[in-house]
Amino acid sequence: xxxxxxxxxxxxxxxxxxxxxxxxxxxxxxxxxxxxxxxxxxxxxxxxxxxxxxxxxxxxxxxxxxxxxxxxxxxxxxxxxxxxxxxxxxxxxxxxxxxxxxxxxxxxxxxxxxxxxxxxxxxxxxxxxxxxxxxxxxxxxxxxxxxxxxxxxxxxxxxxxxxxxxxxxxxxxxx
Amino acid sequence: xxxxxxxxxxxxxxxxxxxxxxxxxxxxxxxxxxxxxxxxxxxxxxxxxxxxxxxxxxxxxxxxxxxxxxxxxxxxxxxxxxxxxxxxxxxxxxxxxxxxxxxxxxxxxxxxxxxxxxxxxxxxxxxxxxxxxxxxxxxxxxxxxxxxxxxxxxxxxxxxxxxxxxxxxxxxxxxxxxxxxx
Numbered sequence: 001x002x003x004x005x006x007x008x009x010x011x012x013x014x015x016x017x018x019x020x021x022x023x024x025x026x027x028x029x030x031x032x033x034x035x036x037x038x039x040x041x042x043x044x045x046x047x048x049x050x051x052x053x054x055x056x057x058x059x060x061x062x063x064x065x066x067x068x069x070x071x072x073x074x075x076x077x078x079x080x081x082x083x084x085x086x087x088x089x090x091x092x093x094x095x096x097x098x099x100x101x102x103x104x105x106x107x108x109x110x111x112x113x114x115x116x117x118x119x120x121x122x123x124x125x126x127x128x129x130x131x132x133x134x135x136x137x138x139x140x141x142x143x144x145x146x147x148x149x150x151x152x153x154x155x156x157x158x159x160x161x162x163x164x165x166x167x168x169x170x171x172x173x174x175x
Numbered sequence: 176x177x178x179x180x181x182x183x184x185x186x187x188x189x190x191x192x193x194x195x196x197x198x199x200x201x202x203x204x205x206x207x208x209x210x211x212x213x214x215x216x217x218x219x220x221x222x223x224x225x226x227x228x229x230x231x232x233x234x235x236x237x238x239x240x241x242x243x244x245x246x247x248x249x250x251x252x253x254x255x256x257x258x259x260x261x262x263x264x265x266x267x268x269x270x271x272x273x274x275x276x277x278x279x280x281x282x283x284x285x286x287x288x289x290x291x292x293x294x295x296x297x298x299x300x301x302x303x304x305x306x307x308x309x310x311x312x313x314x315x316x317x318x319x320x321x322x323x324x325x326x327x328x329x330x331x332x333x334x335x336x337x338x339x340x341x342x343x344x345x346x347x348x349x350x351x352x353x354x355x356x357x
Contacts, residue, residue, distance in 0.1 A: 007187035008287055011231060012261050015224045016193070020200055023220065027207065041203070045195040052191060082188040105188065109227070125196075 010082065014108040021122060031119035038121070042128020043135070050133040053079065065162050066090070068139060069097050072130060072160075081105050095162040098146065101126075104156050112150050121145040127158055138166040187263060194291045201300065213298055214323070218306035225310015232257045232311075244353035246279075246342060249317050254281055257311060261304075262287060277347055281308070281338045282326060289334035299323045301336040308338060317346040 024034045053059075057075050062068045073085040083105065089098040106123045121127075127143040134141050140163040147153035200220065201213070208216040233241065236256045243249045254266045262283075272278035286301040305321040312319045319342045326335040 006190040006287075006290070007263065008190045008193050009261060009263060010188050011228075013188060013193050013196070015227050016200070016221075017196060019220065019224050020196070020203075022223070041199045045199060049191075049195055080189055080192040 010105045010108065014105055014110075017106050017125070018110060025116075025120075031116055035119075035121050035124045038124040039128040039131075042125035042130075043132035044128075045125070046129040046132020046134070047136055049080070049129060050136045053133065065094055065139075065165075068134070069099075069160070073099055076130075076133075077101065097160055099158045099160065101156045101158070104149075107148075107150050107156075110150060117151050121148060122150050123148065123156075130158070130160060138168065140164050140166065190287060190290065193287065197288060197300070197303070198291070214302035214305075217300065217302035218309060218321070221303045221306025222310040222313070225307040225312070226314045228257060228261065228307060229311045229314045232260050235260060243315055243317070245350050246317060246346065249312065249315060250279055250281070250340070253308060253311060257308075258283075261307070275341070277342045279340045279342075281340065282335065283338070284332040284335045286323075286334060286336050289336070297325075299325055299336060301334075301338070304336075305338055308340065312340070312342075312346075316349055318343045319346060 021034070021038070024037055025031065028034050028037065053076065057071075057079065059071055059075065062071060069087045073087045077083055077085040077099075081104070083101065083103050085102075086100040087097050088100060090096070104123055104126075106126070110122060112120060112122060121144075124145060127145060131141055131143045142161045142163060144159055145157070146159045147155055147157040149156050201217070204216040204220060205213050211219070232252070236252075243252065250269055254269045258264065258266045266281045266283050268280070268282035270280045270282075272280065283301070283304070286304055288300040288303045301323040305323045309319065309321045312321070319340050322339045322341075324337045324339055326332075326337045
């Protein structure tokens with residue numbers, strides 16, 4: 001399905017991203033600020049990426065939040081990062097889940113210096129992308145990292161929490 | 176674990192993924208690097224990438240530790256293995272300037288940085304690639320200034336870019352020193 005689109009090497013992406021994060025770290029006072037910026041930049045990307053995703057993947061409307069989660073993990077990650085992700089840890093009322101990513105291409109070649117291991121979420125851009133993309137289809141979520149192998153954790157986990165699904169409202173024209 | 180994973184080329188990924196990131200970087204630089212023109216910002220930004228690309232390309236080519244001692248070899252290395260690692264293909268062409276001995280040109284018909292960018296304002300985003308080349312050359316001890324030019328003679332490929340590579344005096348001296356030895 002995605003083989004038609006043009007390809008680039010993963011290395012170019014990960015090195016470019018790494019250089020960008022390094023630059024942000026240099027120009028901001030602290031890692032928390034960088035986390036926020038990455039989130040915001042990711043969200044800009046998500047806003048635009050969703051259009052391309054919908055047209056290329058030919059996905060139609062998802063019926064519920066569970067299906068949305070599946071599409072993100074199985075198609076979204078596959079299409080843009082070439083890896084699949086696992087959805088797990090649903091809460092009871094199906095409003096929160098975790099995405100587990102194996103072999104995150106962004107963090108290829110990366111080792112965090114000790115002083116950043118407690119503060120920087122290196123791939124925070126991804127959270128922004130998810131939030132930004134869903135926002136455009138009226139699904140408001142909060143999205144954040146829970147674990148990252150770069151920090152020495154066992155796995156890389158992103159938590160996605162549903163805030164609300166905004167219904168399209170059509171007002172009657174005035175008579 | 177790492178040694179194993181870098182020796183093989185990784186599967187490739189969707190170009191648009193890079194393009195989205197690139198456009199954000201472009202915007203960031205144009206906002207935060209006001210004192211420079213944007214092409215120079217892109218070049219400076221991409222310099223450190225070149226350093227890492229060099230390491231990786233040498234590793235892949237099994238030439239790790241090899242020392243390049245002449246300019247033409249270095250340029251072939253960039254046109255071939257480096258280009259392949261980055262873009263999955265060789266660069267179209269490599270030429271020496273007919274006017275200046277220390278100036279060379281590498282040609283790419285459709286640089287990926289220009290794929291989804293508008294080139295109307297005569298800003299050439301391939302400056303990013305120029306920066307990578309500069310970084311590679313600098314790390315390999317052949318410092319040079321690399322400038323992207325649109326190749327205007329090409330009607331079919333409007334993004335076609337010539338990377339003008341002008342070697343510094345230091346690079347020429349370095350070559351001269353080693354060519355005497357062999």
